[in-house]
Amino acid sequence: MYKRIILSKGLSTKEKIKRLLAYYFRLRGARIVWNKYWAKINKISPAFKQTAEPEIEKAHIRYWKPFRRKVNPASLRVGKNISGHASPKCIPEEVFMSDIEPTLNRTSSVEYLSYKSFYNHWFPGDMFPKDYLHNIDGEWLDHDLNSISMDQVKSIAETLIYPVVLKPNRDSYGGSNISFPKSSNELIELLEGKKNFLVQEKLTQHSFYNQFNSHGINSVRVNIYRSVADNQLHIVNLAMRMGVGGSLDNLTSGGIGVMIRKDGMMDGYALDGQGRKFLTHPDTGITFDKQIPDFENLKSISLQVAGKILYARIICLDLCYDSEGRWRMIEVNINGTTLMFAQFHGVPFFDEYTDEVREYCLRNHWTLKQ
Structure with a gap:
């Protein structure tokens, strides 16, 4: 990417230097964050360092090499060793943080959309608390x-x-x-x-979610992609998040999450923030083989809200199914997207849209925009 910045004909020398420095520091930050994370979870689970099949690793490195001279295969390997399968199109976390997300959600207007104080003014009614x-x-x-x-x-x-x-x-x-x-x-x-x-x-959750963890809200994360090809909205993956031992449902707070398949069924196991695998909830023993209730309405409401969030191409929504059987929107997330709900289950974050995302970000990389 450095070479493409230097050779860009639309940027002045001064602007090229600014872009090179900006990219260097973003890339350096991503490396520091993710090298620390990989070292931590590899210490907990040394098996995560085992390589995937040679042909898959080669294809993975070849696919993402236009962004990085040296592609870190850690994202692929961890996903493979947890789920038992992997795709070469699994996005390296470092590439997502330094190249993909800032290109897709680059417009400064995006930041305004993350202010929770405005939610009920954008979306009248009782969709939000x-x-x-x-x-x-x-x-x-x-x-x-x-x-x-x-x-x-x-x-x-x-x-x-x-x-x-x-x-x-x-x-x-x-x-x-x-x-x-x-x-x-x-x-x-x-x-x-x-x-x-x-x-x-403070919302009260439905009994379905209470059976997993009753001491706090268990939310559903819906990740939505606005296509660079035609601006259509697509739900690329979903996950149910739960608290453990009194924690909130966020992974960084000690919670766990299980991927939800396209048919609304849980994928069989949950993961914590260190990639540890759970076949049942640690507190209640409930298995992760249930059908998400009112699944079609969950998708419909999510797309409805995402349709009013302009300028962003990655939109991550957190919802709660309340005690009256209504989907309520908790939060809109524009930056800091979590990939592991999908990729640690062996599924590329953008799923079938990965090719168009990759090509778009190479052609319209945030460092090359005039």
């Missing part, structure tokens, strides 16, 4: 985003049904900085000195 209070850059706002005083905040807090959810209104990856205050006094105390957050209702 009710929001009660917001703070944006230190300013207090009510549910209609009208400016209010701290005294009004306290008055609203006294009227809420607890527990409620207090979370950052953006960048809450991995469930970080989320709390569940159980009273108005606890909420007000937690609000002290905070900026850029919202307070919303």
